[in-house]
Amino acid sequence: MIDTIYRCEICGIESDNPVRWIVIQCNDAQLTVLKWTKEAAGAPHARHYCGEAHAQVYISRWFESFCG
Numbered sequence: 001m002i003d004t005i006y007r008c009e010i011c012g013i014e015s016d017n018p019v020r021w022i023v024i025q026c027n028d029a030q031l032t033v034l035k036w037t038k039e040a041a042g043a044p045h046a047r048h049y050c051g052e053a054h055a056q057v058y059i060s061r062w063f064e065s066f067c068g
């Protein structure tokens, strides 16, 4: 059994044990920030970030353009 490897969308760092990473789930009307859980990270359309700073980069982009 191979653990899932997650990749930060901003910097590209990869981890199979993403402690303190952040999950964002969003559509064009709503953005939700979640603490890392396997359930949240594995949800359809979940996005993965290595930390608060990179989650914020994505949030700023979302405000500008929404999910696309």
Ligand SMILES: [Zn+2]
Pocket (backbone or CB within 6 Å): 008, 009, 010, 011, 012, 013, 049, 050, 051, 054
């Ligand atoms: Zn990152």
